[in-house]
Amino acid sequence: xxxxxxxxxxxxxxxxxxxxxxxxxxxxxxxxxxxxxxxxxxxxxxxxxxxxxxxxxxxxxxxxxxxxxxxxxxxxxxxxxxxxxxxxxxxxxxxxxxxxxxxxxxxxxxxxxxxxxxxxxxxxxxxxxxxxxxxxxxxxxxxxxxxxxxxxxxxxxxxxxxxxxxxxxxxxxxxxxxxxxxxxxxxxxxxxxxxxxxxxxxxxxxxxxxxxxxxxxxxxxxxxxxxxxxxxxxxxxxxxxxxxxxxxxxxxxxxxxxxxxxxxxxxxxxxxxxxxxxxxxxxxxxxxxxxxxxxxxxxxxxxxxxxxxxxxxxxxxxxxxxxxxxxxxxxxxxxxxxxxxxxxxxxxxxxxxxxxxxxxxxxxxxxxxxxxxxxxxxxxxxxxxxxxxxxxxxxxxxxxxxxxxxxxxxxxxxxxxxxxxxxxxxxxxxxxxx
Amino acid sequence: xxxxxxxxxxxxxxxxxxxxxxxxxxxxxxxxxxxxxxxxxxxxxxxxxxxxxxxxxxxxxxxxxxxxxxxxxxxxxxxxxxxxxxxxxxxxxxxxxxxxxxxxxxxxxxxxxxxxxxxxxxxxxxxxxxxxxxxxxxxxxxxxxxxxxxxxxxxxxxxxxxxxxxxxxxxxxxxxxxxxxxxxxxxxxxxxxxxxxxxxxxxxxxxxxxxxxxxxxxxxxxxxxxxxxxxxxxxxxxxxxxxxxxxxxxxxxxxxxxxxxxxxxxxxxxxxxxxxxxxxxxxxxxxx
Amino acid sequence: xxxxxxxxxxxxxxxxxxxxxxxxxxxxxxxxxxxxxxxxxxxxxxxxxxxxxxxxxxxxxxxxxxxxxxxxxxxxxxxxxxxxxxxxxxxxxxxxxxxxxxxxxxxxxxxxxxxxxxxxxxxxxxxxxxxxxxxxxxxxxxxxxxxxxxxxxxxxxxxxxxxxxxxxxxxxxxxxxxxxxxxxxxxxxxxxxxxxxxxxxxxxxxxxxxxxxxxxxxxxxxxxxxxxxxxxxxxxxxxxxxxxxxxxxxxxxxxxxxxxxxxxxxxxxxxxxxxx
Numbered sequence: 001x002x003x004x005x006x007x008x009x010x011x012x013x014x015x016x017x018x019x020x021x022x023x024x025x026x027x028x029x030x031x032x033x034x035x036x037x038x039x040x041x042x043x044x045x046x047x048x049x050x051x052x053x054x055x056x057x058x059x060x061x062x063x064x065x066x067x068x069x070x071x072x073x074x075x076x077x078x079x080x081x082x083x084x085x086x087x088x089x090x091x092x093x094x095x096x097x098x099x100x101x102x103x104x105x106x107x108x109x110x111x112x113x114x115x116x117x118x119x120x121x122x123x124x125x126x127x128x129x130x131x132x133x134x135x136x137x138x139x140x141x142x143x144x145x146x147x148x149x150x151x152x153x154x155x156x157x158x159x160x161x162x163x164x165x166x167x168x169x170x171x172x173x174x175x176x177x178x179x180x181x182x183x184x185x186x187x188x189x190x191x192x193x194x195x196x197x198x199x200x201x202x203x204x205x206x207x208x209x210x211x212x213x214x215x216x217x218x219x220x221x222x223x224x225x226x227x228x229x230x231x232x233x234x235x236x237x238x239x240x241x242x243x244x245x246x247x248x249x250x251x252x253x254x255x256x257x258x259x260x261x262x263x264x265x266x267x268x269x270x271x272x273x274x275x276x277x278x279x280x281x282x283x284x285x286x287x288x289x290x291x292x293x294x295x296x297x298x299x300x301x302x303x304x305x306x307x308x309x310x311x312x313x314x315x316x317x318x319x320x321x322x323x324x325x326x327x328x329x330x331x332x333x334x335x336x337x338x339x340x341x342x343x344x345x346x347x348x349x350x351x352x353x354x355x356x357x358x359x360x361x362x363x364x365x366x367x368x369x370x371x372x373x374x375x376x377x378x379x380x381x382x383x384x385x386x387x388x389x390x391x392x393x394x395x396x397x398x399x400x401x402x403x404x405x406x407x408x409x410x411x412x413x414x415x416x417x418x419x420x421x422x423x424x425x426x427x428x429x430x431x432x433x434x
Numbered sequence: 435x436x437x438x439x440x441x442x443x444x445x446x447x448x449x450x451x452x453x454x455x456x457x458x459x460x461x462x463x464x465x466x467x468x469x470x471x472x473x474x475x476x477x478x479x480x481x482x483x484x485x486x487x488x489x490x491x492x493x494x495x496x497x498x499x500x501x502x503x504x505x506x507x508x509x510x511x512x513x514x515x516x517x518x519x520x521x522x523x524x525x526x527x528x529x530x531x532x533x534x535x536x537x538x539x540x541x542x543x544x545x546x547x548x549x550x551x552x553x554x555x556x557x558x559x560x561x562x563x564x565x566x567x568x569x570x571x572x573x574x575x576x577x578x579x580x581x582x583x584x585x586x587x588x589x590x591x592x593x594x595x596x597x598x599x600x601x602x603x604x605x606x607x608x609x610x611x612x613x614x615x616x617x618x619x620x621x622x623x624x625x626x627x628x629x630x631x632x633x634x635x636x637x638x639x640x641x642x643x644x645x646x647x648x649x650x651x652x653x654x655x656x657x658x659x660x661x662x663x664x665x666x667x668x669x670x671x672x673x674x675x676x677x678x679x680x681x682x683x684x685x686x687x688x689x690x691x692x693x694x695x696x697x698x699x700x701x702x703x704x705x706x707x708x709x710x711x712x713x714x715x716x717x718x719x720x721x722x
Numbered sequence: 723x724x725x726x727x728x729x730x731x732x733x734x735x736x737x738x739x740x741x742x743x744x745x746x747x748x749x750x751x752x753x754x755x756x757x758x759x760x761x762x763x764x765x766x767x768x769x770x771x772x773x774x775x776x777x778x779x780x781x782x783x784x785x786x787x788x789x790x791x792x793x794x795x796x797x798x799x800x801x802x803x804x805x806x807x808x809x810x811x812x813x814x815x816x817x818x819x820x821x822x823x824x825x826x827x828x829x830x831x832x833x834x835x836x837x838x839x840x841x842x843x844x845x846x847x848x849x850x851x852x853x854x855x856x857x858x859x860x861x862x863x864x865x866x867x868x869x870x871x872x873x874x875x876x877x878x879x880x881x882x883x884x885x886x887x888x889x890x891x892x893x894x895x896x897x898x899x900x901x902x903x904x905x906x907x908x909x910x911x912x913x914x915x916x917x918x919x920x921x922x923x924x925x926x927x928x929x930x931x932x933x934x935x936x937x938x939x940x941x942x943x944x945x946x947x948x949x950x951x952x953x954x955x956x957x958x959x960x961x962x963x964x965x966x967x968x969x970x971x972x973x974x975x976x977x978x979x980x981x982x983x984x985x986x987x988x989x990x991x992x993x994x995x996x997x998x
Contacts, residue, residue, distance in 0.1 A: 032954045034960065055944070057950075058788070059954055062665070062669075069686065079942060235564075236579070239585040239671075247960055393689075394690070397683065401671040401672075404672065423498075430693070443818070444818030448818050454871060458837060458871040461852065462840060462848045469848070527738065530739070533732070539985060543985060545750065546981070549949060551956070552970045568752065568769060610990070610992060659841050666956065694847075695844060698844025705840075709832075
């Protein structure tokens with residue numbers, strides 16, 4: 001019945017708008033992040049404008065990945081639009097699995113999309129997915145605790161400063177941990193964090209001949225530094241903490257510092273959810289003076305699987321959802337701090353948005369990440385916190401499981417690196433790189 | 435006793451079930467066997483040709499293989515022991531006269547109605563979380579440091595969650611068996627001065643043997659393939675990677691269907707070894 | 723003579739059994755309670771048990787975000803359909819195994835059970851490809867068939883054990899009277915087998931309702947049942963215990979209520995031939 005009703009509504013809309021083609025029902029797979037859930041609330045605006053209706057399939061990140069990857073690699077056709085990231089897009093685009101996003105309307109102004117985002121979502125110069133929001137990572141810290149510790153956060157801190165500040169802010173009796181960081185297994189969770197940390201310590205995943213580099217001293221240095229700092233100042237059980245766990249901790253006022261996705265800034269400064277909303281400062285992700293900061297680059301983007309019958313309607317949706325118009329719609333209803341960030345230059349040129357406390361730092365962080373040159377030493381791959389090859393997700397998940405076992409005190413750094421080295425080379429051999 | 439006619443009628447009646455299950459077994463099995471000899475990498479363009487026994491040697495040669503077999507057996511064994519032992523105790527207890535027996539029975543069987551994803555989520559977040567979990571509060575209340583359940587006691591935590599889900603099933607089956615105990619015989623033994631332990635050992639346990647067998651058999655089948663509980667709680671980290679989770683990683687995370695299929699064949703072999711082992715012990719009990 | 727039980731002993735039994743019962747039930751109770759708290763109360767230290775401001779806010783949020791009734795209807799359809807379909811196929815098979823046993827009957831039964839040992843994750847790609855070919859992806863019919871096949875061995879086995887307990891002489895007598903096979907089943911067998919069939923039905927409905935791998939991986943929007951509904955609340959950004967609890971309560975409430983009403987049937991019937 002619901003189906004019929006939506007069909008009818010669609011039909012009415014078509015009658016009203018002579019420009020719209022046949023009304024379609026789009027099935028969209030998306031992740032259950034705050035910005036996407038907000039978008040679902042505005043679906044009616046899209047239906048009004050185009051006549052098309054939308055069926056949402058909202059899934060938790062891991063389930064979503066599993067679901068859309070199975071569907072696209074078997075050409076299942078269960079979805080008309082998929083929400084994917086910067087890792088999947090170039091690989092799937094190269095396989096010809098995605099509809100190229102060319103011929104977008106002039107009004108959409110594709111050149112307004114931040115160059116870093118466009119680059120990361122393209123293959124051979126063709127855009128395959130449009131960024132809904134983009135992010136880097138940065139330091140979020142409690143200004144009150146920093147002051148109490150008698151320290152001052154520089155705009156671009158070093159890891160040594162972070163470690164010292166974390167130790168000074170830690171107050172175990174009051175459940176305040178100087179620093180909260182991701183330790184959770186999974187390539188997109190703790191795996192991403194330790195990879196960017198290692199980048200800033202001069203480490204890399206592979207040398208130019210695709211040999212794993214876990215036997216090099218840079219990795220051992222990075223991992224030992226991370227474990228040492230977390231033991232001094234991290235929360236209990238950080239080996240199972242991911243983005244979401246740390247967000248809860250920070251919002252409850254249990255963290256002095258948190259280095260994570262720039263999009264978190266709007267959550268920690270939102271007084272409805274955060275007990276520390278008015279005491280948060282921001283800084284660039286730390287470095288060790290080697291020339292690379294430990295910040296990543298990511299976008300959640302909308303892509304159209306090749307083979308869908310509804311490519312035109314799907315394009316209309318993508319133009320709607322990633323347009324400046326949508327950003328203004330959200331800003332008008334919920335304020336500028338809640339618009340999807342990190343996708344368009346015009347947002348950062350907007351004087352209204354420049355008043356948002358984390359706007360400039362987000363843009364600076366995004367611009368500081370370079371997927372084409374992510375490490376101190378040269379590498380054969382593209383990607384900051386990942387390596388854009390199909391095998392990476394599997395390998396990095398297993399490697400990060402070994403690291404999480406270190407964080408939980410179940411094995412030593414040396415043991416973990418030895419296992420990581422062996423299993424990475426193994427998998428690369430199987431895939432024919434070596 | 436049965437006539438020729440009724441025999442053929444019987445065959446006819448069995449046919450739909452047998453044919454359907456044969457299809458359900460053979461089609462995926464054949465496809466799995468086929469894929470296991472192929473270099474099938476969906477993200478690199480699909481089926482890339484013959485791979486011989488490469489997938490088989492690689493799957494078993496991985497450092498994760500034997501630990502995963504061990505993890506599977508530990509989880510299955512642990513859950514079986516806990517559910518059978520607690521199930522017997524609960525069944526005996528629920529058989530005693532008491533007030534509100536019906537309600538207690540409902541309380542005890544309730545976990546069976548909770549879907550595995552939900553129970554894993556609830557346990558992980560609301561009980562085992564080392565900061566906001568209820569266990570952490572209890573530990574802190576008694577002045578102890580909260581346990582980091584899912585990393586430091588990962589195996590025990592998963593066994594506990596799964597046991598919680600399956601205890602009702604074991605209890606239900608054992609309870610029906612306990613209820614059919616000959617109470618006069620038990621009373622006679624009690625009069626003769628037999629202690630509870632000896633009554634339990636010589637009268638009750640032998641009577642329950644068949645029910646225990648069935649609990650073990652059915653639960654083993656379900657437990658060998660548990661997945662949601664691990665996916666939600668640890669994601670295979672901290673030594674909780676079972677064989678079916680390892681296959682999941684190979685197929686979906688590494689996107690190597692050939693390798694995963696070879697793993698599937700190993701899993702079938704393991705399941706059959708366990709099954710044969712079970713039949714040996716169980717077979718005698720199962721003859722009706 | 724019934725055992726004479728002193729009230730003291732009964733009181734002791736009651737106390738122990740209730741404590742254990744409540745302990746086992748506690749996680750569910752806690753989830754239900756948490757679903758009525760605000761997110762801040764859900765993680766408050768010390769935890770609040772009953773004395774908090776009860777709110778329906780979480781249910782409103784969940785209802786606004788997802789179309790609960792559609793997920794619920796899909797779950798009912800898939801679990802109910804697969805159970806009924808399974809019974810239609812399994813009753814004749816179990817009947818013939820129980821009353822016309824052959825040397826191979828036991829082997830067939832064990833073989834049927836062994837089909838359940840194929841790990842689902844290992845055959846995801848084959849089944850997914852098959853579903854695309856047959857056009858069954860994201861359809862209730864497709865899922866109904868898969869869940870029926872998954873549970874069929876259990877259904878056959880349960881029914882077999884019930885049917886075996888029906889004395890053969892009754893059937894012989896019916897046959898002497900010239901009753902046909904179909905009449906034999908309808909008038910003689912069915913009434914005696916109803917309790918067994920009822921508990922088989924219940925158990926399989928529960929198993930199908932709770933199945934979380936195929937129901938999640940073979941659906942998108944149209945056929946997604948409550949297991950997919952839960953997957954959108956499992957780890958969102960920010961505080962989520964209260965909303966997760968509300969979604970969980972909504973996912974398990976229907977089956978929990980059904981289970982409570984039928985628990986007598988389940989307690990009596992779930993024997994798998996364990997009692998002779």
